[in-house]
């Protein structure tokens with residue numbers, strides 16, 4: 609598959625996907641998002657891949673959707689064509705664990721893309737923001753919703769209404785990112801975390817992700833019920849038998865991902 613806006617590598621069971629449109633600070637044009645959705649579809653089907661790291665460049669993750677490409681589009685056009693929605697939502701529906709490794713700007717759609725991943729690891733240079741207000745619009749790929757669920761109303765309103773950016777230290781403090789590391793170690797850290805995840809049972813990590821994500825969609829009692837059902841389901845998986853047997857026998861488990 610020829611890629612114009614992305615670079616794809618594989619390290620063991622981890623796919624490393626880089627946004628690569630440096631001349632426009634990785635602005636997320638329609639073509640890039642189409643390509644991203646296509647690659648994610650392929651990775652979803654690829655049984656040799658059990659975790660994903662999504663990253664950008666050394667100084668920018670992504671500066672948002674492509675402003676120049678969308679500036680003249682009409683309401684009728686974006687509404688009736690459901691402007692790029694399907695491709696944008698592909699990452700949110702990706703079922704394997706995903707980590708965003710963010711250095712530099714993650715603005716607008718860039719921040720929203722990172723928020724669709726299961727974890728964000730930030731380099732010291734990371735700058736998060738939803739600056740759409742400055743260009744006469746509002747977040748369009750879930751930023752107002754995922755940020756509010758992630759860091760609460762106060763910080764979300766601050767970012768969305770003022771358009772300011774948040775540095776890595778603040779992002780870690782308010783729980784937007786799970787780890788803050790030096791830029792130099794960012795990719796290693798993300799790949800190590802991903803390969804640790806990929807070393808566990810593939811179907812079980814998918815269930816774990818599904819359980820946590822359910823917390824954002826439902827009431828506590830319903831969420832606990834779903835978690836219980838998924839927990840019960842792990843007992844139908846060979847890897848649960850292997851994992852518990854290995855613990856009892858004081859040896860490393862050999863997961864077969866089934």
Ligand code: DAK
Nearest residue numbers: 632633635671672673674675676693696715716717748749
């Ligand atoms: N779009 C297009 N081009 C961009 C861009 C963007 N978002 N960001 C940067 N560029 C381009 C610049 O125009 C410039 O191009 P040339 O002039 O060289 O041709 C080049 O990248 C370098 O940018 P700068 O010269 O501006 O670089 P600086 O270092 O001075 O500034 C910056 C970096 C990140 C602070 C600045 O570029 C900036 O403010 N960029 C815009 C940030 C922004 O407003 N982002 C939010 C965009 S709106 C939806 C899904 C998603 C969305 C909406 C709907 N649906 C599913 C419905 C998302 C919306 C957005 O993200």
